[in-house]
Amino acid sequence: MGFSELEKQRINKMVGEYCDRKIPEHLRNQIKLFYKIRGYDVKIIESRPHFIHKNEWTELPVARMKYDAESMSWQLFWGRASGRWEKYPNLRPTKNLQRLIDEIEKDPLHVFWG
Numbered sequence: 001m002g003f004s005e006l007e008k009q010r011i012n013k014m015v016g017e018y019c020d021r022k023i024p025e026h027l028r029n030q031i032k033l034f035y036k037i038r039g040y041d042v043k044i045i046e047s048r049p050h051f052i053h054k055n056e057w058t059e060l061p062v063a064r065m066k067y068d069a070e071s072m073s074w075q076l077f078w079g080r081a082s083g084r085w086e087k088y089p090n091l092r093p094t095k096n097l098q099r100l101i102d103e104i105e106k107d108p109l110h111v112f113w114g
Contacts, residue, residue, distance in 0.1 A: 003067070048060075062079070064076075
């Protein structure tokens, strides 16, 4: 199960616009930011050319936003270096997806952008 088409359009608008705004136009050949929707998960991913093989791009997950259909709320996660996802401690589950995006942008704990 996953999001309806209408919900996907809303997510595409909100998260897609964030990814487009985050990377300045003049740097987009060096770094890309995109997202993937799978089931009730939305992952924001950073991509850069490999440091040795410049024609290959690497992907690094930045944030995970998980929707719980039962409570109709979103939970934010950050990625550890081990590849495991941890619940983000500064934000409780919320019905407002934009709050998660705003928290990722602010990054007060420096877990999304370093």
